[in-house]
Amino acid sequence: MENGKDAAGRVSMHVTPGELRVKLAGEPDHEAVFMAPVLSPAERDGVLRRLGGDPQALYRLLQGRPAPWLDEAVPSPVPGEGSAARCSCGRAACSHAAAALEAAQQRLAAEPLQRLALLGLPREALLAGVF
Numbered sequence: 867m868e869n870g871k872d873a874a875g876r877v878s879m880h881v882t883p884g885e886l887r888v889k890l891a892g893e894p895d896h897e898a899v900f901m902a903p904v905l906s907p908a909e910r911d912g913v914l915r916r917l918g919g920d921p922q923a924l925y926r927l928l929q930g931r932p933a934p935w936l937d938e939a940v941p942s943p944v945p946g947e948g949s950a951a952r953c954s955c956g957r958a959a960c961s962h963a964a965a966a967l968e969a970a971q972q973r974l975a976a977e978p979l980q981r982l983a984l985l986g987l988p989r990e991a992l993l994a995g996v997f
Contacts, residue, residue: 898966902943904986
């Protein structure tokens with residue numbers, strides 16, 4: 867489970883395997899919830915093998931640096947444009963959910979550890995799997 871705000875404090879994300887909750891600053895009554903697939907055992911093993919064989923890639927990942935290889939290794943966990951998201955306001959076509967989706971896509975692209983946590987491979991499991 868990971869929580870975090872972006873540098874400007876505009877986005878608050880709560881990540882658990884398979885679920886992403888996003889709140890935008892100034893919209894406390896709106897929390898968008900996105901469901902995401904988790905890694906298959908083969909995908910998980912592939913990520914762990916990659917990192918086990920490349921200590922520099924693991925170090926960069928732990929430092930929060932981008933991991934371009936991750937895009938090739940596993941699918942993006944963030945739903946695309948027009949994907950269904952539940953918003954706490956209850957409206958089917960909530961504009962807050964669309965804004966939260968865009969913010970989540972940007973954050974997860976910039977924070978590979980959060981992306982892996984959403985995919986079902988949080989930091990602790992990642993380290994245990996590599997070491």
